[in-house]
Amino acid sequence: MERLRIVQVAKIVRFACREPLSMVGVGVVLFLLLVALVGPYCVPYDPVAIRPPERLRPPSLAHPFGTDEIGRDLLSRVVHGARLSLRVGVSIVFIAALIGCIVGVVAGYFG
Secondary structure, eight states: OOHHHHHHHHHHHHHHHHOHHHHHHHHHHHHHHHHHHHHHHHHHSTOOOOOOTTTOSOOOOSOOOBOTTSSOOOHHHHHHHHHHHHHHHHHHHHHHHHHHHHHHHHHHHHH
């Protein structure tokens, strides 16, 4: 049984490696995971700190994405938003899988 699972996983990995678009998708997902997990520790500014003197600055070395109307750093806000978005996305997939399993079991039991 264990050998069968290993063979199935190996087939999926081989298929994914042959398809360039699947590798791009895996790369994007891994990048977003990395940004969500490590990013908040790497950004130099607090995403909710208001700095009126720095409002509406264009992109620069200090603020790679610029600043918004009240001086908040947009890169910091995007990184922290990625973390929340990832949490919401995973939660929705988990809830949908749970509901799908329940509906499937009920449908299988009652025909």
